[in-house]
Amino acid sequence: MLRFAETQIAGAFLVETDEYRDERGGFSRLYCPEEFKRAGIDFSSTQINLSANPHRHTLRGLHFQPEPHAEAKFVRCLNGAIHDVIVDLRPESSSYLGHQAFELSRENRLGLFVPEGCAHGFLTLREDCDILYQMSRVYEPGYAAGYRYDDPAFAIAWPAPPAVIAQADLDWPAFAP
Ligand SMILES: Cc1cn([C@H]2C[C@H](O)[C@@H](COP(=O)(O)OP(=O)(O)O[C@H]3O[C@@H](C)C(=O)[C@@H](O)[C@H]3O)O2)c(=O)[nH]c1=O
Numbered sequence: 325m326l327r328f329a330e331t332q333i334a335g336a337f338l339v340e341t342d343e344y345r346d347e348r349g350g351f352s353r354l355y356c357p358e359e360f361k362r363a364g365i366d367f368s369s370t371q372i373n374l375s376a377n378p379h380r381h382t383l384r385g386l387h388f389q390p391e392p393h394a395e396a397k398f399v400r401c402l403n404g405a406i407h408d409v410i411v412d413l414r415p416e417s418s419s420y421l422g423h424q425a426f427e428l429s430r431e432n433r434l435g436l437f438v439p440e441g442c443a444h445g446f447l448t449l450r451e452d453c454d455i456l457y458q459m460s461r462v463y464e465p466g467y468a469a470g471y472r473y474d475d476p477a478f479a480i481a482w483p484a485p486p487a488v489i490a491q492a493d494l495d496w497p498a499f500a501p
Contacts, residue, residue, distance in 0.1 A: 326356060326435075328363040332424045333410055334417050335439035337365065339398075343433060352433055354400060355458060365437060367396050369458035377404070377453040383486035385445015385493065386411055386478075387470045394440035395461040404453030405429035406446040411471070411478050414441035415501075423478050445473055445493075447482055470496040477501075 327340040343350045360367050375384065386409070389395045399408060411423040427449070428434050438444050446455065470493065473480065477499040 326359045333419045337437040339435035341433040371459045373457040375455040377448045379488045381487035382448045383489045386443035388443040389467045393464040393467040397438045398458040399436045400456045401428040402454045405449040408446040411443040
């Protein structure tokens with residue numbers, strides 16, 4: 325059973341997941357298209373990606389795919405803990421240019437649904453963080469886009485500076501409306 329909570333970003337949801345425990349360990353439902361539909365969320369996944377991050381304070385983001393390949397994603401932290409941030413890039417949205425941060429961890433089993441039109445990034449808070457993404461659209465390499473994690477237009481307060489970050493994520497252009 326999944327429970328969906330609205331966030332400050334229009335159309336983004338934090339998803340709580342129960343864990344059934346017994347002497348063997350635990351069992352959790354990670355995704356159910358029917359439950360998404362009942363919550364009013366139009367999402368079904370195509371590609372499923374795993375991001376493995378051995379180091380604490382690894383930063384990935386802020387990433388999105390623009391139209392006509394805009395993608396929604398459902399993000400989970402299977403191991404470790406991350407500070408996960410979404411930024412609303414939809415001019416027509418009530419939360420345009422707003423951002424919100426969430427802690428996703430193995431222990432809290434929270435999932436984050438990121439709607440189309442939002443940039444997404446995370447900072448690992450521990451070693452060995454494994455992040456699973458379900459994507460609504462297939463990856464289009466020519467449409468990979470992003471902004472810097474420290475773009476002043478968003479003023480995101482990260483809990484720590486990145487210790488590991490790809491050069492590509494330092495080279496994104498400054499946000500210009
Ligand atoms: C994102 C992506 C990358 N790739 C390839 C491209 C490249 O060779 C290699 C690594 O890609 P990247 O460096 O872009 O991976 P990464 O920086 O981890 O990108 C991810 O960052 C987080 C914050 C997100 O929100 C994701 O949607 C995704 O953009 O994997 C795919 O094949 N499919 C994909 O969906």
